[in-house]
Amino acid sequence: MEGIILKGIGGFYYVKTEQGIIECKARGKFRYDSLKPMVGDKVTIEIDKSNKGYIVKIHERSSELIRPTVANVTQAYVVFAIKNPDINFDLLNRFLVLCEYNHIHAKVCLNKVDLCSEEEKTEIKEKINSIGYDVCFINAKKHIMLESLKEGLAGNVTVLCGPSGAGKSTLINALSESIHMETGEISEKIGRGKHTTRHSELIEINEGFLVDTPGFSTLTMDFIDKDQLKFAFPEFEEYYDKCKFRGCNHYKEPNCAVKKAVEEGKINKSRYDFYIRTFEELLNGRNAKW
Numbered sequence: 367m368e369g370i371i372l373k374g375i376g377g378f379y380y381v382k383t384e385q386g387i388i389e390c391k392a393r394g395k396f397r398y399d400s401l402k403p404m405v406g407d408k409v410t411i412e413i414d415k416s417n418k419g420y421i422v423k424i425h426e427r428s429s430e431l432i433r434p435t436v437a438n439v440t441q442a443y444v445v446f447a448i449k450n451p452d453i454n455f456d457l458l459n460r461f462l463v464l465c466e467y468n469h470i471h472a473k474v475c476l477n478k479v480d481l482c483s484e485e486e487k488t489e490i491k492e493k494i495n496s497i498g499y500d501v502c503f504i505n506a507k508k509h510i511m512l513e514s515l516k517e518g519l520a521g522n523v524t525v526l527c528g529p530s531g532a533g534k535s536t537l538i539n540a541l542s543e544s545i546h547m548e549t550g551e552i553s554e555k556i557g558r559g560k561h562t563t564r565h566s567e568l569i570e571i572n573e574g575f576l577v578d579t580p581g582f583s584t585l586t587m588d589f590i591d592k593d594q595l596k597f598a599f600p601e602f603e604e605y606y607d608k609c610k611f612r613g614c615n616h617y618k619e620p621n622c623a624v625k626k627a628v629e630e631g632k633i634n635k636s637r638y639d640f641y642i643r644t645f646e647e648l649l650n651g652r653n654a655k656w
């Protein structure tokens with residue numbers, strides 16, 4: 367039987383299958399392959415004669431997040447407050463690059479719309495759309511404007527990420543409360559102490575899964591290979607094969623199609639500047655060789 371791991375506690379994994387949620391142990395052989403089941407894993411399970419479930423196969427992962435440890439995340443809602451704290455575009459770019467690097471599709475969710483004007487909203491939306499990302503506005507605190515977010519959960523495993531104070535916990539609570547209310551359960555999230563260490567879980571909402579803890583708590587990009595960085599900027603993609611040099615990093619190389627596109631205003635200049643700043647940081651880092 368096939369299923370997806372929703373949570374793991376003390377060596378037991380809770381696998382959602384077509385026959386409901388089944389408590390499973392992992393077969394010992396995974397340890398030899400140094401493979402450990404992760405929340406989000408798609409697995410094959412078997413039920414033995416005494417009705418105990420075992421995970422016998424872990425299917426190949428499309429992505430692996432380390433913090434929180436979740437496999438097969440398909441998209442991230444990158445949550446930023448428009449105000450309080452003010453949106454910081456460098457930080458937003460960092461989150462977007464980390465999502466791309468992890469092969470996770472990102473959508474930008476701008477929270478605290480109650481604190482800003484229509485003009486501010488339009489200006490920020492245009493700026494973010496111009497780099498190729500969808501934007502939605504929400505008010506997590508009042509639980510309003512969450513419809514398009516909820517619709518986007520269908521068919522995905524979604525993680526929320528964003529800086530401190532953006533409203534991620536408020537949003538996770540709002541989203542999970544809405545299902546608890548729909549199902550008549552009492553939300554266990556509300557009473558949860560802030561400092562309790564716990565493992566992440568997938569919450570099933572609207573035919574999709576939401577990771578119940580925010581992702582990417584560290585934003586360091588040191589581990590990114592400088593020659594790979596460019597692939598984390600989707601707006602460069604259509605120019606890849608138009609640069610003179612194969613493997614062009616769009617830096618100091620001559621006849622670079624990306625630099626030309628920046629000059630022509632086809633690529634957002636501040637995004638390109640961010641790319642170059644990050645590229646130079648990686649270039650000057652310990653391991654970088656040019």
Ligand SMILES: Nc1nc2c(ncn2[C@@H]2O[C@H](COP(=O)(O)OP(=O)(O)OP(=O)(O)O)[C@@H](O)[C@H]2O)c(=O)[nH]1
Nearest residue numbers: 477478479505506507529530531532533534535536
């Ligand atoms: N005005 C306004 N405030 C909000 C909204 N959503 C959340 N807040 C407030 O913003 C503050 C931060 O919200 P949190 O949900 O704790 O933010 P977080 O992203 O989880 O922050 P960390 O836990 O530090 O990572 C809280 O005081 C919330 O009440 C909103 O839509 N409008």
Ligand SMILES: [Zn+2]
Nearest residue numbers: 609614616622
């Ligand atoms: Zn180039």
